[in-house]
Amino acid sequence: MRALTWQGKHDVRVETMPDPEIVNPRDAIIEVTSTAICGSDLHLYDGVIPGMLAGDILGHEFMGRVVDTGPGSTLQKGQRVVVPFTISCGSCFFCSHQQYAACDNSNPAEKQDVSEKLYGHATGGLFGYSHLTGGYPGGQAEYVRVPFSDVGPIVIPDGMEDDDVLFLSDILPTGWMAAANADIGPDDTVVVWGCGPVGLFAIQSALAMGAARVIGIDHYPNRLALARKLGAQVIDYTQTHVLEALMELSGGLGPDAVIDAVGMEAHGFAPDTVMDNFKQTVGVGADSGHALREALMAVRKGGRVSVPGVYGGFLDKFPLGALMEKGLQLRTGQTHVQKYTAELLRRIQEGELDTTFLISHRLPLEDAARGYDNFKTNQNDWTKVVLKPGLQV
Amino acid sequence: MTLKTSGPIHRPRPQPGLFQTLALAGALAGVAGYAIWTTARRHGAGAVHPPDDAPGRTATRSRFGRHAVTGRTVTIARPRQEVYEFWRDFRNLEGVMENVTQIEAEGAMTRWTIRGPADTHLRVETETVSDRPGEQIAWQSTPGSQIETKGKIMFRDAPGRRGTEVEAIIAYVPPGGRVGQIIAKLFQAEPAIQGRRDLKRLKMLLETGEVATSANRKSA
Numbered sequence: 046m047r048a049l050t051w052q053g054k055h056d057v058r059v060e061t062m063p064d065p066e067i068v069n070p071r072d073a074i075i076e077v078t079s080t081a082i083c084g085s086d087l088h089l090y091d092g093v094i095p096g097m098l099a100g101d102i103l104g105h106e107f108m109g110r111v112v113d114t115g116p117g118s119t120l121q122k123g124q125r126v127v128v129p130f131t132i133s134c135g136s137c138f139f140c141s142h143q144q145y146a147a148c149d150n151s152n153p154a155e156k157q158d159v160s161e162k163l164y165g166h167a168t169g170g171l172f173g174y175s176h177l178t179g180g181y182p183g184g185q186a187e188y189v190r191v192p193f194s195d196v197g198p199i200v201i202p203d204g205m206e207d208d209d210v211l212f213l214s215d216i217l218p219t220g221w222m223a224a225a226n227a228d229i230g231p232d233d234t235v236v237v238w239g240c241g242p243v244g245l246f247a248i249q250s251a252l253a254m255g256a257a258r259v260i261g262i263d264h265y266p267n268r269l270a271l272a273r274k275l276g277a278q279v280i281d282y283t284q285t286h287v288l289e290a291l292m293e294l295s296g297g298l299g300p301d302a303v304i305d306a307v308g309m310e311a312h313g314f315a316p317d318t319v320m321d322n323f324k325q326t327v328g329v330g331a332d333s334g335h336a337l338r339e340a341l342m343a344v345r346k347g348g349r350v351s352v353p354g355v356y357g358g359f360l361d362k363f364p365l366g367a368l369m370e371k372g373l374q375l376r377t378g379q380t381h382v383q384k385y386t387a388e389l390l391r392r393i394q395e396g397e398l399d400t401t402f403l404i405s406h407r408l409p410l411e412d413a414a415r416g417y418d419n420f421k422t423n424q425n426d427w428t429k430v431v432l433k434p435g436l437q438v
Numbered sequence: 439m440t441l442k443t444s445g446p447i448h449r450p451r452p453q454p455g456l457f458q459t460l461a462l463a464g465a466l467a468g469v470a471g472y473a474i475w476t477t478a479r480r481h482g483a484g485a486v487h488p489p490d491d492a493p494g495r496t497a498t499r500s501r502f503g504r505h506a507v508t509g510r511t512v513t514i515a516r517p518r519q520e521v522y523e524f525w526r527d528f529r530n531l532e533g534v535m536e537n538v539t540q541i542e543a544e545g546a547m548t549r550w551t552i553r554g555p556a557d558t559h560l561r562v563e564t565e566t567v568s569d570r571p572g573e574q575i576a577w578q579s580t581p582g583s584q585i586e587t588k589g590k591i592m593f594r595d596a597p598g599r600r601g602t603e604v605e606a607i608i609a610y611v612p613p614g615g616r617v618g619q620i621i622a623k624l625f626q627a628e629p630a631i632q633g634r635r636d637l638k639r640l641k642m643l644l645e646t647g648e649v650a651t652s653a654n655r656k657s658a
Contacts, residue, residue, distance in 0.1 A: 065654040070647060117647065134646040138515060138600065153650045154638040155536065158631070170650065181652040190654050193646070 047434070048102045048186030049413040054092035055421075057414050062102065065182065065190035070117035073194035075128060079207040080107035080184045082413070082420050082430045083130075083215060084241050085355050088310060089174070090417055094357050096159060096175035104432075105130035105172040106214040107184025108207060111194075119195040126198035128191055129382035130215045132170035132181060135196035139169075146379035151193065152179045163358075171379070184214075185413055187434045199386045202394075209393055211431065212246070212400045218385040220246025220306075223353035224254055226376035227302035234258040236291060236300040236343060237277070238336040240268040242403050242429050243353055244306035248277045249398060251304075260294060262287060265425040271403060291343045299345030307336035308354025317362060334360040341367045352377035403429045409436040495607065505609040506619060508630035512637045515601035516644045522572045522593045524644060525604075534639040534649065537632050548577070560584045586611040587629075604640070608633055 048062045065074055083106050088094045108127040111120045120126065132151035133140050139147035151170030152160070160168045160177045170192075173183015182189065191198060201210050220243050229235055235251045237244045240263035251259045252275065261272035262280045269279040280290055291300055310333055317335050337352065341364045344350055350373055368375065392398045405428040408416050416430040495507045514521055524530050528543045539559070540551040552560045562583045568576040568590070578588035587610035596603045608629050612619040619628060639649045 063655060066656060068651060068653055068656050069649075134642075134650075136515065136645050137641075138513065141515070150642045150646050151650055153652055154635040154642070156652070157635070157638065170652070179650070179652050182654050192650065 046187040047410060048182070049104060049410065049432075050099075051089060051097055051101045051103050052099050055090060057090065057103065057417050059411050059413055062182075062186070065188050067113055067115045068190065069192060070115045071193050071195055072115040073111050073118045073120045073191045073198070074113035075107070075109040075126065075184075075189045075191050075198075076112045077107050077109040077184055077187060077189060077434050078125075079109070079211045080104050080186075080410075080432050080434070081211060081214075081216075082106075082185070082416050082432070084243060085174075085308075086417070087421055088308070088355055088357070090421060091310065093310065094175050094177075096177040096180075098176060098180070101173075101176075101180065102182040102186050103173045104183035104185030105174060106211065106216065107172075107189060108201070108211050108214060109189070111198075112188070114194065117195060120198060120200070125201045125203075127201060127210050127213045127386070128172070128184065128189070129197045129199075129213075129218075129386065130172050131197070131379060131382050132172065132179065132192055133196055133383055134193050135383075140196070143381055143384045144378075145169075145381040145383045147381075156180055169379070185410065185432060187410070197383060199390060201390075205394070208401045208404060208431065210390065210400070212242075213382075213386050213389055213393075215380065215382065216242045217246055217389055217398070217400055218382045219243050219353050219380040220248075221250045221385050221389060222378075222380050223247040223304050223306060223351050224250035226351035226353075226378075227251070227304055227349045228374075229254045229256050229302060231255045232257050233301040234260065234295045234298075235302045235304065236260045236262065236340070237272075237304045237306055238262050238340055239305070239307035239354065240265070240272045240279075241306065241424070244268075244304070245271055245275065245403055245428075247304050247306055247353065248272055248275050251302075252276050253392075253397065256302075258295075260291065260300070267425045268428060271428065274402070287339060288343055295345070300343060300348065301345055302349040302351065303340040303344040304351045305337045305340050305354045308352075309333055309356045309358075334363065338362065338364055341373065344371070344373060346371045348373055350375040353380070404431055406430045407436070408432055410434040493607075502609065504611055506612050506629070507607065507609045508633055509605065509607035510634045510637050511603055511605040512641050513596050513600055513603050514641045514644050518593050518595055518602040519572050521602045521604060521644060522575075525591060525593075525640075526569070526571075526575065531636075531640075534643055535632070535636045536639070547580070562587065585613060604637065606633055606637060 046062055046064050047059055049057055050060050051057055086103055089097060111122050111124045111126060114120050131146045133145035133148040134150040137149040139149055146169055148169035152167055156176055156179050157167035168178050170179035170181055172181050224247050227235060229251055233256045235256045237247050240261045248259050248261055259277040260280060261277040262282055263269050264281050264283045269281060272279050280287060317338060340350060393400060408430060410432045413432050419427040420430050494501055495509045528541050528548050532538060532541050537553045538550055539553055542549040546566045548564050550562045552562060554560045562585050563580045564577040565580055566577050572593060574590055574592045576590035579586055589608035591606045594603050610629060642649050
């Protein structure tokens, strides 16, 4: 099969790889019809996530047709499914508490050592990501082996287009969980740092959950325009003092809830970002956290902080004093996708959520490397890239 | 008061001499020393402590002489009797023990073929010295074994409905002493690493019916 492989920093290539086969009883094999490039793929592309090996197949947002099933799978050949990026067994302590991303049984035992050392506990398994999270071959490929196929994949009714449901795999539930973690009430002002795909979906979710006011922060005009179209007010941090503006826009109280949809590669020409970038460059492994620091400063006393943005290591100058002295709550984590898929599918079917507005490009799988390059360097115009293995070059 | 506005001020900066450098180093060492002293004082170093309730293997100073002692606890969401019975049939363990290539059981004796560092193979024969159904199995190696080891595995009910807490403790005399232990660690064939992984695989198999792998093909 053809598949997009990671070769090193800023080096991804579509290559011919062996077809996957059923390995464990609960496996299924999916023929991919649509797969997307995610913002967190860019962390791999930029080489800031440890535990990557040359030849790893990337991609964790994918859907397709079931072409083979193990004896323990509940899927049937021919069914169309969307596959969550988190691999979950469905029966461990965490899965039975709907904390699917924390599954104890999906990250192979021999791959758990590093995350156990790094984080105190081993992470669950993820498709197409670092070997810290299992090193599972990903979905930017013609075929994918899907473990625990009786738990993760959600069957899509006939008549729904791929583009309507593809993002159930990650960014739609990630934006939704970001808003859910912010405990949004009807009078709330909610601020979202980063109007990339997750930030945009978080804005849409916050409004759907009844927020009185949602403010999006970014610097790409096109992304800010998309946020505004959803009903958010916008701040361009290259032309505005963000903290001051947020105080004014929230009546001097400060926003009730803040969402960091940026993560470890925050930009912005601020002294802390320069220092963080310096450390990332020389490889001391510090995350860049300007967005999170600013969010903690902005949020009102007793407010809620939600972090869907990805962090991998350590953050310097974390304003823990602001967290304590203002009595904030902070919630974060990889998305418990399976907890949200059924409800979000219903909301898509009933027209409550639009998932297609952010797709800017549809490319054949063979063009994936060009997709990465542009998604990285031309973020204003390339808001979301969907790869279609069936499309002709 | 007049402000000097004309002419750049050029005053050559004196190079720091040896004395200043030494003074600075001394001051830094003093600050570091004070920080260590005050931290240790707060930590209560030197005070007499009554024993705590933690397992002996987690003690900061080994209490086991020439034996290396390792252990690990996992909670498995299955009934205690079922977990015990699975373990009791040692042949089942081939599927969860990565470095064990063969297990032959005969009465109270079990012969294990274990993959060691760099493609070596070790033969260990153990005798089951205690077997309390549903609670505990203990073993020790016979004199002919290539490793001197003993261990036990204990099964107890986890709080509430969380299943069974399985605790394995393995004591062994590292072949080649401390150096051999470090080499084994490098080859990831050290009992602490293997034991931890094997218990996780046991948990996977009993909770999900399979052992997780990211291999895309059976042969891989």
